[in-house]
Amino acid sequence: MAKIDLLPKELAPKKNLYKIADIVTKIAYALGGILFISIIVLVIIFILNLGNIKNLKSEEKDSQERVKSYEQTEQQITLAKDRIASIKEIWAMKNITTSLTKIMDFFTFFDENISLKNLKATSSNIEMSIDSVSANSTTIFLGKIISSKIFDSVILKTFSFNPSYGFRIVLELTLK
Amino acid sequence: MKNKYSQFKAVSPEIKILLVPIVTFLGMAILLIFSLRFGLTKISSQGNEIKNLEKNINILKQKEQVLMKVKDALANDIMFFSAALPDSNSVLPIIYQIKTFSFNSGLVIDNLKSASESKAKNLSKADINFDLIGNLASIFSFLETTQTFSPIVTIESLELSQQGAMLFNAKITLRGYWSPLPKRIPSVGQQLKDFSDEEMDIISKISKLTVPAFVSISPMQEQTERENPFE
Numbered sequence: 001m002a003k004i005d006l007l008p009k010e011l012a013p014k015k016n017l018y019k020i021a022d023i024v025t026k027i028a029y030a031l032g033g034i035l036f037i038s039i040i041v042l043v044i045i046f047i048l049n050l051g052n053i054k055n056l057k058s059e060e061k062d063s064q065e066r067v068k069s070y071e072q073t074e075q076q077i078t079l080a081k082d083r084i085a086s087i088k089e090i091w092a093m094k095n096i097t098t099s100l101t102k103i104m105d106f107f108t109f110f111d112e113n114i115s116l117k118n119l120k121a122t123s124s125n126i127e128m129s130i131d132s133v134s135a136n137s138t139t140i141f142l143g144k145i146i147s148s149k150i151f152d153s154v155i156l157k158t159f160s161f162n163p164s165y166g167f168r169i170v171l172e173l174t175l176k
Numbered sequence: 177m178k179n180k181y182s183q184f185k186a187v188s189p190e191i192k193i194l195l196v197p198i199v200t201f202l203g204m205a206i207l208l209i210f211s212l213r214f215g216l217t218k219i220s221s222q223g224n225e226i227k228n229l230e231k232n233i234n235i236l237k238q239k240e241q242v243l244m245k246v247k248d249a250l251a252n253d254i255m256f257f258s259a260a261l262p263d264s265n266s267v268l269p270i271i272y273q274i275k276t277f278s279f280n281s282g283l284v285i286d287n288l289k290s291a292s293e294s295k296a297k298n299l300s301k302a303d304i305n306f307d308l309i310g311n312l313a314s315i316f317s318f319l320e321t322t323q324t325f326s327p328i329v330t331i332e333s334l335e336l337s338q339q340g341a342m343l344f345n346a347k348i349t350l351r352g353y354w355s356p357l358p359k360r361i362p363s364v365g366q367q368l369k370d371f372s373d374e375e376m377d378i379i380s381k382i383s384k385l386t387v388p389a390f391v392s393i394s395p396m397q398e399q400t401e402r403e404n405p406f407e
């Protein structure tokens with residue numbers, strides 16, 4: 001049966017409008033297709049991630065349980081680390097302990113003619129009184145102190161001579 | 177009077193043709209944008225959760241490995257830490273060490289006294305003053321030995337004076353330290369670092385210190401009924 005268009009020709013829509021409407025409809029369908037595929041892909045990823053999260057949570061719980069079983073060891077490590085930090089702090093403090101080797105090295109400069117009268121050591125300096133029965137030994141001794149570079153500064157405070165004990169030297173040594 | 181639908185009727189057929197496709201297009205576009213946005217946000221938050229979980233698991237695995245490694249190695253050394261830096265006043269064990277080692281070095285000990293406690297931050301300390309009488313080599317040998325004392329001590333002052341031909345009097349101040357024990361252990365998920373080389377070196381030094389050999393107290397004997405001597 002033939003189609004009868006009763007609309008007057010001047011009121012009939014332009015033909016290209018049908019084309020545009022057709023294109024827009026196709027694009028809308030394409031978007032619908034993309035929407036459908038996207039939703040499916042997103043749902044698949046979402047479900048896979050859910051499974052992954054579930055597995056990871058279970059793995060995390062297991063790991064936590066295993067770590068908890070080592071609680072005593074963790075306590076020991078915490079204690080050890082705390083003690084080590086404090087001991088490090090103590091050993092870093094300036095005191096004679098760190099200079100003890102230097103003081104002991106100093107005694108290697110002594111020969112049979114030189115003897116220690118007294119010594120007073122603090123964390124920063126050493127004051128000592130030395131008796132020597134030989135002028136030659138005294139010279140060698142003082143030369144050794146200066147060339148040794150054990151001390152930051154060497155101050156000769158007094159230098160005296162008495163026939164009963166020989167030479168008496170009072171030195172003030174500053175530790176490096 | 178105009179009919180309320182007269183305006184609709186007035187819509188041109190051109191618009192009528194485009195209306196349905198455009199509405200469909202816009203509807204699809206809006207749905208696509210919103211669903212993508214919603215879906216991607218959800219997946220992104222899942223991704224973050226997965227990353228966090230993986231990070232936590234890695235931390236826990238690393239922690240477990242450190243704990244397993246340290247468990248056997250540290251078990252024997254832990255008592256040395258408590259002895260080297262006790263949680264209570266260390267003066268008495270230090271005095272014990274001074275007496276033992278001075279006796280072993282053939283030195284005479286005199287004027288042994290302890291100063292009161294002083295506290296700095298988390299570390300408490302007390303000075304122990306004493307005189308040692310003996311030859312110079314023995315005095316220095318003793319001073320060297322103090323570095324093997326447990327609890328640890330530092331030499332704070334030293335005064336040497338000659339008493340006789342080979343006899344010296346040494347006025348020594350040793351400082352003893354102690355510190356309260358940590359009250360909390362880190363949470364399960366917190367990272368645990370393995371001991372550094374420097375820390376291992378300190379552990380090795382501490383394990384070589386001489387711990388005072390205190391007399392151990394045996395458990396109480398079971399009480400038995402006393403016999404009546406008048407029966």
